[in-house]
Amino acid sequence: MRAVPHHRLRPLLRPLLRPFLRPFLRVWIACAGLMALAGCVSAPEGVSSVRGFDAARYQGEWRAILRLDHAFERGLTNVTARYAIEGDGVKVVNRGFDRAACRWRSIEGRATFQQSADVASLSVTFFWPLAGGYHVIALDRRAYSWAMVAGPTRDYLWILARKPDLPAAVRDDLVAQARALGFPVEKLERVDHSPPVCAPKT
16 A cells, blocks of 8 residues: 655644644643743642552543633533553543534553652653643542542543443532632533534534
8 A cells, every 4th residue: 555645644633633732732731831841741839649559450431521711622521531551651532423424433551650659749741742731630549439530730531430420419519629629610621421412413
């Protein structure tokens, strides 16, 4: 089979990659502008990552229950994240259903621990060399059935669970913890996990 020249592939790949690259480029440019690239992966000031973390128990599929809005998941329902230990890192696959386009969207990346593997503070790369912080800041240590994850700033927050929903008491307690840490919890959005349905055509 004859190889396709790079210059002919670029126009085909550009529209596919643009929705994923744009938000990561915004974060990277913001950090570079501050001359503090490390700030793209560190936890927000005053926020601590879980210690005594067990990556083997954390791996598997998680569902996003609540999230702060951001470009790379906007408009998606049935959002999941799947983690699998690979060598000295973690394979990451994020997936969600785009109702407007009537299709599933997914992206694959790799996470590495910023400190020792028992501290839940990782750097996740979807497009090298751009990396973002992933910090588990609350966790069901008994059953690993729910977790709360922060990004590099207080603009990024997810409440995750193994099932499509959480008991109201657990959910409310996690929101209260996030509020106490200064996250804008009034902007949290509920993620729809009902059977995926395509948006009506106009």
